[in-house]
Amino acid sequence: MNSENLKSFMGKGAIWGFILLELIFFSIAGEFMSLSDKAFMDWDNMLLLFKQSAPIGIIALGMTVVMVNGNIDLSVGATFALCAVVMLDSMTWEIFAGLGDWVIPVAWALALITGMVLGLINGLIVWKTGVDAFIVTLGSMLGFRGLVFMYNGENPTSHLNWTLVDMAEADILGIQTPTIILLVCTVLIWIVMTRTVHGRNAYAVGDNREAAVNAGIRVGPHMVWNFVLIGFLAALSSVVFYSSSGSVNPNDGTLYELWVITAVVLGGTKLAGGSGSVISTLGGVLAIQLLRKGLGHIGADTAMVNLVIGLILIAVLFLDQQLNRKGKQELKV
Amino acid sequence: MNVPALRLKDIVKTFPGVRALDGVSFEVLPGEVHALLGENGAGKSTLMKVLGGIYQPDEGQIFIEEQAAKMASPLDAKSKGVVFIHQELSLADELTVAENIYLGELPRKSFGRVDWAELYEKSGAILERLNCGFTPQTRVGSLSIANKQMVEIARALTVEAKAVIFDEPTASLTDAEKVVLFDIINDLRTQGVGVVYISHRMDEIFTISDRISVLRDGSYRGSLITADTNEDEVTQLMIGRSLDLTHAIIPNDLGEVALSVEGLSCGSLFQDVSFELRAGEVVGFYGLVGAGRTEIAETLFGLRTASAGTIKISGDVVRINSPIDAISHGISLVPEDRKEQGLILGMNCRDNMTLPQVGDLTNGPFVSSGQEIAIFDTYYEKLEIKTPSWKQQAGNLSGGNQQKIVIAKWLSMAPKVLIVDEPTRGIDVGSKSEIHNLIRDLAAQGYAIIVISSEMPEVLRVSDRVIAMFHGRIMREFSAAEVTEDTLVQAISGIHADKNST
Numbered sequence: 064m065n066s067e068n069l070k071s072f073m074g075k076g077a078i079w080g081f082i083l084l085e086l087i088f089f090s091i092a093g094e095f096m097s098l099s100d101k102a103f104m105d106w107d108n109m110l111l112l113f114k115q116s117a118p119i120g121i122i123a124l125g126m127t128v129v130m131v132n133g134n135i136d137l138s139v140g141a142t143f144a145l146c147a148v149v150m151l152d153s154m155t156w157e158i159f160a161g162l163g164d165w166v167i168p169v170a171w172a173l174a175l176i177t178g179m180v181l182g183l184i185n186g187l188i189v190w191k192t193g194v195d196a197f198i199v200t201l202g203s204m205l206g207f208r209g210l211v212f213m214y215n216g217e218n219p220t221s222h223l224n225w226t227l228v229d230m231a232e233a234d235i236l237g238i239q240t241p242t243i244i245l246l247v248c249t250v251l252i253w254i255v256m257t258r259t260v261h262g263r264n265a266y267a268v269g270d271n272r273e274a275a276v277n278a279g280i281r282v283g284p285h286m287v288w289n290f291v292l293i294g295f296l297a298a299l300s301s302v303v304f305y306s307s308s309g310s311v312n313p314n315d316g317t318l319y320e321l322w323v324i325t326a327v328v329l330g331g332t333k334l335a336g337g338s339g340s341v342i343s344t345l346g347g348v349l350a351i352q353l354l355r356k357g358l359g360h361i362g363a364d365t366a367m368v369n370l371v372i373g374l375i376l377i378a379v380l381f382l383d384q385q386l387n388r389k390g391k392q393e394l395k396v
Numbered sequence: 397m398n399v400p401a402l403r404l405k406d407i408v409k410t411f412p413g414v415r416a417l418d419g420v421s422f423e424v425l426p427g428e429v430h431a432l433l434g435e436n437g438a439g440k441s442t443l444m445k446v447l448g449g450i451y452q453p454d455e456g457q458i459f460i461e462e463q464a465a466k467m468a469s470p471l472d473a474k475s476k477g478v479v480f481i482h483q484e485l486s487l488a489d490e491l492t493v494a495e496n497i498y499l500g501e502l503p504r505k506s507f508g509r510v511d512w513a514e515l516y517e518k519s520g521a522i523l524e525r526l527n528c529g530f531t532p533q534t535r536v537g538s539l540s541i542a543n544k545q546m547v548e549i550a551r552a553l554t555v556e557a558k559a560v561i562f563d564e565p566t567a568s569l570t571d572a573e574k575v576v577l578f579d580i581i582n583d584l585r586t587q588g589v590g591v592v593y594i595s596h597r598m599d600e601i602f603t604i605s606d607r608i609s610v611l612r613d614g615s616y617r618g619s620l621i622t623a624d625t626n627e628d629e630v631t632q633l634m635i636g637r638s639l640d641l642t643h644a645i646i647p648n649d650l651g652e653v654a655l656s657v658e659g660l661s662c663g664s665l666f667q668d669v670s671f672e673l674r675a676g677e678v679v680g681f682y683g684l685v686g687a688g689r690t691e692i693a694e695t696l697f698g699l700r701t702a703s704a705g706t707i708k709i710s711g712d713v714v715r716i717n718s719p720i721d722a723i724s725h726g727i728s729l730v731p732e733d734r735k736e737q738g739l740i741l742g743m744n745c746r747d748n749m750t751l752p753q754v755g756d757l758t759n760g761p762f763v764s765s766g767q768e769i770a771i772f773d774t775y776y777e778k779l780e781i782k783t784p785s786w787k788q789q790a791g792n793l794s795g796g797n798q799q800k801i802v803i804a805k806w807l808s809m810a811p812k813v814l815i816v817d818e819p820t821r822g823i824d825v826g827s828k829s830e831i832h833n834l835i836r837d838l839a840a841q842g843y844a845i846i847v848i849s850s851e852m853p854e855v856l857r858v859s860d861r862v863i864a865m866f867h868g869r870i871m872r873e874f875s876a877a878e879v880t881e882d883t884l885v886q887a888i889s890g891i892h893a894d895k896n897s898t
Contacts, residue, residue: 258762260755267751270740277697277737278751278805279723337742 133336182294270337680859796827
């Protein structure tokens with residue numbers, strides 16, 4: 064293995080090494096500090112870890128694509144909440160009253176379409192106005208959240224359908240629906256990003272947009288598709304989560320965008336675009352969830368968890384920068 | 397007093413693969429305007445960066461008033477009395493003129509407060525000395541480019557300047573503004589400041605300078621007293637006689653007209669450009685930076701919209717509004733800035749090479765790695781690209797091999813017209829001739845090629861015909877047989893334009 068391959072392996076594998084480290088640390092620390100006598104690396108606990116990772120994880124897959132593409136989407140948390148409102152509320156609409164339980168797929172479809180439309184709006188604005196995606200989606204984050212509140216004021220939107228809950232809680236060999244969806248999406252998007260023309264172009268546009276234009280890539284429409292994709296995934300995440308909970312608060316999903324970006328960045332995707340992998344993002348999502356669970360396991364409270372995650376994020380990126388700085392002659396800015 | 401204000405002695409600076417400066421000595425006396433000339437890549441900017449403390453010389457010394465000095469940084473150079481007026485302005489548009497003049501060294505009162513009264517008074521005095529028609533309180537963003545240049549000059553005058561270096565100061569000035577600039581330079585001269593004046597433009601140099609020194613290929617080629625010399629003598633010193641003439645152009649059998657351009661204009665960038673290009677032919681576009689050559693290429697490739705004129709490909713009028721149109725009509729562009737415009741540096745060689753056509757190299761929904769590798773292998777051998785494998789990131793290749801990847805990217809799509817902008821910029825000397833041979837080979841295979849270059853030896857080396865441009869217009873067209881360095885330099889400098897235009 065030459066040094067180039069070794070370096071790229073270190074880059075991609077680092078997050079999994081970090082996860083391993085966490086597992087070992089919490090297992091040992093748990094022996095001394097945990098109040099429960101269950102082992103940390105318990106099978107059920109690990110299954111729960113994946114299930115809890117699913118809502119953030121599914122969105123993070125889309126965020127990886129958008130960030131590889133050189134953009135960002137801050138509106139995913141608001142999209143998540145709005146799609147939940149659409150799904151739960153549409154099941155009570157009178158026009159669907161005759162459908163019985165068949166209202167479930169209809170509600171799902173409506174929620175997913177909503178997510179895609181919201182993504183399309185973001186994408187079209189970014190393409191047609193040329194305004195930075197950060198600004199556009201900052202605006203739509205506020206706008207979409209506004210729509211959530213317009214819908215039902217400060218009140219939660221609830222609808223409990225037991226068939227729906229059963230489906231959401233179903234499992235195959237103990238692996239629950241959210242986990243399955245997370246893993247299937249990871250594999251599908253990994254294939255798109257590594258094996259298809261769209262994926263190839265996503266990396267090209269993110270790395271060097273000017274060169275991509277010069278190579279005849281239709282950069283605008285390409286980016287729109289990626290925004291539609293992340294809108295769809297935010298909606299899918301919402302469908303998965305609220306199918307079991309059955310009630311959405313208008314403030315739900317607030318700060319999701321930041322947790323998602325944290326996971327993506329921890330997984331090694333560059334903010335500047337052009338590099339990143341959904342597999343590593345999955346690692347980033349799991350690493351954060353492990354930290355939360357692990358710190359909880361040894362008795363830390365939420366405030367402490369946030370502090371630690373923040374510190375680790377900065378430390379990891381600092382290390383990455385030190386290891387990967389291209390040359391010592393690089394300009395210090 | 398005849399102590400040089402500034403003296404450089406035997407400066408050597410090497411970069412990997414390139415000896416950028418090879419024992420250059422240079423001096424400027426107080427009250428003298430000393431012009432520094434040389435083609436692009438002759439080493440002028442490297443020399444100035446050494447002087448300004450941006451690069452440290454490998455060998456040689458710098459003296460200020462005969463005191464040995466070491467320039468640790470641009471700020472250090474300024475504090476020692478060596479100040480630069482750069483071609484590219486480095487001003488903060490949102491701040492006032494006064495703040496820009498004293499940027500980083502604002503006068504202060506207690507508790508770090510800015511002493512505005514002193515600031516405006518001191519900067520007002522400098523502006524008065526320069527005869528500027530604006531106040532220190534003006535926002536810089538609202539000034540014209542010429543006035544911004546004044547601010548740059550004013551900034552230089554905040555210290556007791558011993559030597560002021562003007563780097564292509566007139567690049568963006570109108571004729572009227574040039575007169576003002578020359579007045580200021582004359583003022584500096586009478587105040588006993590040594591002025592170094594770097595420019596390509598022969599007429600300006602003869603107007604303003606006392607002495608002319610010429611750099612070529614990183615070494616010093618001699619000085620002339622302006623009053624005793626003429627444009628021809630300077631030109632000869634600039635080009636030298638070391639041109640490799642053993643590679644006389646062997647014309648290929650010319651085919652059909654591949655590209656024909658009539659009356660093409662793009663706003664103020666270039667006007668009324670007409671030429672024809674046949675299969676098997678290389679046409680070189682030569683001119684100074686800003687003469688409109690690259691803009692023509694960008695217009696042909698759909699990156700700019702033409703304001704007038706027609707483009708015909710193989711006799712058919714085509715409309716080109718985007719690179720996608722250009723590519724579909726068989727026009728391809730190897731851009732000027734390989735790293736910014738031509739390559740995806742983080743991608744491997746194979747992916748870069750197949751990028752424009754990857755949509756056609758599919759197997760069902762998936763990209764066919766086999767077809768891609770086949771293309772890579774073909775051009776890897778054909779162009780003798782040196783890389784350990786296709787998996788190598790393009791950013792890790794040498795300049796020459798990167799350029800070959802970009803060229804291969806288009807060749808694999810069998811273009812009708814290949815435009816190569818600055819084919820060997822940033823490529824070391826050995827690989828340059830390799831790229832030149834490649835261009836001739838491609839022409840022999842029947843490609844129609846446009847080469848845009850700022851390096852005269854390169855243009856002469858590869859072109860069947862040379863088109864000389866000046867200020868957005870074609871000044872003259874030469875065949876390979878009739879072109880000489882002198883006439884070419886004169887055509888692109890706008891000298892004797894009327895006498896020579898056909």
